[in-house]
Amino acid sequence: MGAQILHTTLIRDLAVAAGAAQIQRDLPVNPISGLIVTLKAANNGASPLIAQFWDDWDDKYTSWRITYRGATIIQGGTADLWMAMALREGQVPSRAQVTQPDNDITSLTFPILFGRRLYDAVECFPATRRGDLVLTIDHAADAGELDTHILQVETIELLDARPRRFCKTTTISQIMAIAGENVIELPVGNALLGALLRPLVFPTGASFASSFGEIALRLDNVELIEARRNWESAQGMLARRIDPTWSQLRHTHAFEPVAGVLTLDVQQDEERAQAYAYLDWDPLNDGAYAVETRGAAHVQLAMVSDQADATASRVLPIELVELGGDGG
Numbered sequence: 001m002g003a004q005i006l007h008t009t010l011i012r013d014l015a016v017a018a019g020a021a022q023i024q025r026d027l028p029v030n031p032i033s034g035l036i037v038t039l040k041a042a043n044n045g046a047s048p049l050i051a052q053f054w055d056d057w058d059d060k061y062t063s064w065r066i067t068y069r070g071a072t073i074i075q076g077g078t079a080d081l082w083m084a085m086a087l088r089e090g091q092v093p094s095r096a097q098v099t100q101p102d103n104d105i106t107s108l109t110f111p112i113l114f115g116r117r118l119y120d121a122v123e124c125f126p127a128t129r130r131g132d133l134v135l136t137i138d139h140a141a142d143a144g145e146l147d148t149h150i151l152q153v154e155t156i157e158l159l160d161a162r163p164r165r166f167c168k169t170t171t172i173s174q175i176m177a178i179a180g181e182n183v184i185e186l187p188v189g190n191a192l193l194g195a196l197l198r199p200l201v202f203p204t205g206a207s208f209a210s211s212f213g214e215i216a217l218r219l220d221n222v223e224l225i226e227a228r229r230n231w232e233s234a235q236g237m238l239a240r241r242i243d244p245t246w247s248q249l250r251h252t253h254a255f256e257p258v259a260g261v262l263t264l265d266v267q268q269d270e271e272r273a274q275a276y277a278y279l280d281w282d283p284l285n286d287g288a289y290a291v292e293t294r295g296a297a298h299v300q301l302a303m304v305s306d307q308a309d310a311t312a313s314r315v316l317p318i319e320l321v322e323l324g325g326d327g328g
Contacts, residue, residue, distance in 0.1 A: 002121060002160070003031070003121035003158040003159060003160050003161035004158070004159040004160060005119060005156065005157070005158060005159075006030070006156075006157040006158075006159055007036075007154055007155070007156060007157075008028065008154065008155050008157060009152070009153075009154050009155075010025055010027070010028075010035070010135070010153040010154060010155050011023070011025060011151055011152060011153040012152060013040075013150050013151075013152060014150065014151045014152075015148075015149070015150055016060070016061075016139055016149040016150065016151050017149075018140075018141040018142055019141070020139070022136065022137070022138055022139075023135075023136070023137040023139065023151070024134060024135065024136045024137075025134070025135050025153070026130060026131050026133070026134055026135075027066070027128075027133040027134065027135055027155065028133075028155055028157050029127060029128050029129060029130055029133075030127055030157040030158070030159055030161075031121070031124050031125060031126055031127050031157065031158045031159070031160075031161035031162075031163055032114060032124060032125045032133070032155055032156065032157050032158070033113070033114060033115060033118050033119055033120065033124040033125075033156040033157070033158050034111050034112055034113040034114055034115075034118050034124075034155075034156050035111065035112040035135070035153055035154065035155055035156070036109065036110075036111055036153070036154040036155075036156065037064075037109065037110055037111070037112060037151075037152070037153050038107055038108070038109045038151075038152040038153075038154075039057050039060075039061065039107060039108045039109075039149070039150075039151065039152075040105065040106075040107040040149070040150035040151070040152065041056075041057075041105070041106060041107070041146035041147065041148055041149045041150065042103050042104065042105050042106070042146065042147060042148040043099070043100070043101065043102050043103060043104045043105075043106070043145070043146065044102070044142065044144065044145055044146055044147040045102050045145075054079065054272055055143065055145075056142075056143040056144060056145045056146040057078055057108060057143075057146070058077065058078045058079040059140060059143035060078075060139055060140060060141075060142060060143055060146070060149055061078045061137060061138075061139050062077060062078070062138045062139060062140050063075070063076070063077060063136075063137070063138040064076060064077075064078065064081055064112065064135075064136075064137055065135070065136045065137075065138075066112075066133065066134070066135050066136075067133070067134050067136070068125075068128065068132055068133050069132050072168075072170055073114075073125070073133075073166075073168055073169075074112060074114075074168070074169045074170070075169070075170050075171055076169065076170075076171045076316055077171070077314075079272070080171065080196065080198055080314060080316055081110070081112060081169070082110050083196060083198075083273075083276050084169055084196045084316050084318070085110060085111050085112060085113050086110075086241075086242050087194075087196065087238075087241045087242060087278050088113055088115075088116050088117060088167075089113075089116070089117045089118065090241065090242050091110075091111055092110075092242055092243075093108050093109065093110040094108065094109045094110070095107075095108050096108070096109075103148075106146070113167065114166045114167060115163075115165075115166055115167050116167060116193070116282075116285055118156060119156065119158070121158050121161035121162070121163065122161075122163055122164050122165070123163060123164070123165050123166060123167070124158055124161055124163045124166060125163070125166045126161075126162075126163050126166070126323060135153070137151075163323060164322065164323055165320055165321060165322050165323055166320075166321050166323070167193070167318060167319065167320060167321070168190065168318070168319040168320075168321050169316055169317075169318055169319075170187070170316065170317065170319075171314055171315075171316050172184060172185075172186070172314065172315045172316070172317065173312040173313070173314050174312055174313060174315070175309055175310065175311065175312045175313070176199075176200070176211045176212075176303060176305040176307075176308065176309045176313055177308055177309070178305065178308050179305055179306065179307050179308050180304060180305065181302050181303065181304050181305075182302070182303045182304075182305055183300050183301070183302055183303075184300060184301040184302075184303060184315055185298065185299070185300055186293075186299040186300065186301060186315075186317050187293070187299070187317055187319060188293040188294075188296050188297075188298070188299055189293060189294060190293060190294075190319040190320055190321050190322070191287065191290040191291060191292050191293065191319065191320040191322075192281055192290060192291040192293060192299065192317055192318065192319060192320075193281055193282040193287075193290055193318040193319070193320050194278055194279050194280045194281045194282060194317075194318045195278070195279045195281075195301065195315055195316065195317045195318065196276060196277075196278050196315070196316040196318070197212055197215070197234070197276065197277045197278070197279065197313075197314075197315055198275060198276055198313060198314040198315075198316075199211035199212040199231070199275075199313040200309045200311050200312065200313045201306070201307065201309065201313075202231070202235070202274060202275050203231070203232065203235075203274065204274065208232070208306075209306040209307055210231040210305075210306055211303070211305050211306070211307070211309055211313045212231050212277070212303045212305070212313065213230075213231055213303075213304050213305060213306040214228050214229065214230060214231070214303070214304035215228070215229040215230075215231065215234060215277075215279070215301065215302075215303060215304075216228050216229070216301070216302040217279070217291070217299075217300070217301060217302075218298070218299070218300045218301075218302060219291065219293070219296055219298075219299055220296055220297055220298055221298070224291065225279075225281060225289070225291065226279060226301075228304075229279075231277060234277035234278070234279065235273075235274060235276065235277040237277070237278065237280070238273060238276065238277065238278055240280070240283075241278060241280070279301075282320075287320065290320060301315060
């Protein structure tokens with residue numbers, strides 16, 4: 001018999017009030033495939049039906065971090081992890097009720113994965129001892145459109161699994177200090193499956209300017225895979241992994257092309273997707289094109305910025321960590 005799935009509850013309906021303490025929980029000791037996070041809240045006043053709720057949750061839960069004996073395995077902000085995890089198996093955050101009245105409830109569910117897909121007994125985090133694998137969540141005051149925040153976290157354990165590898169997702173924050181080439185150092189030692197990019201400035205409104213205008217990847221100063229990629233094409237390739245026009249961002253407007261005549265029209269609000277690009281170094285999900293960094297002195301992203309910034313842009317490298325032996 002192979003591995004057995006066990007869904008368990010780690011946090012059930014924890015009220016997350018402004019000023020409450022940092023949330024920290026030990027994760028289960030069995031091999032673990034991922035977490036299922038549900039963020040619950042209520043409308044704070046009569047709320048519009050559009051997508052700024054996303055920003056409220058992103059501002060409320062400022063950081064998610066999973067550590068093993070103090071070493072970071074997964075770390076990122078809420079919106080960055082939504083995107084990074086959606087790119088793995090196409091599961092975008094799932095939104096519940098969207099209504100306007102004050103105090104109406106809503107919720108959003110998203111996964112945090114330890115592999116390239118959930119329920120994979122070969123690619124998940126191995127068994128640990130109690131207290132070794134820890135989830136830490138930082139949070140802030142209510143952002144405005146939502147209040148009465150409540151947190152749920154469930155775990156997906158794979159009993160008797162003997163994993164051979166797992167995925168590591170961390171965040172590099174760096175200011176693009178000059179208009180021109182800025183170099184970002186990526187981690188070395190493990191194979192790199194890709195990198196999620198979140199520039200401070202990205203094309204929007206009337207401007208095509210981006211903090212990551214052109215993108216190159218260098219392995220010990222030799223260009224590899226990415227040879228002066230353009231931001232716009234890298235961003236557009238998100239559609240290979242996920243539909244960038246998520247159903248949660250599609251909404252219908254009533255407008256008056258003729259006085260006294262209301263007409264319904266659909267508008268796509270894609271800001272959530274257009275702020276990101278993904279450099280895919282594992283396009284077939286089999287590791288064939290993964291960037292092997294063992295023995296390398298430097299793995300770098302060279303970003304040609306359209307402007308100098310005062311606030312950091314972010315890169316989330318995705319590493320494939322091989323375990324010693326069979327599930328060691």
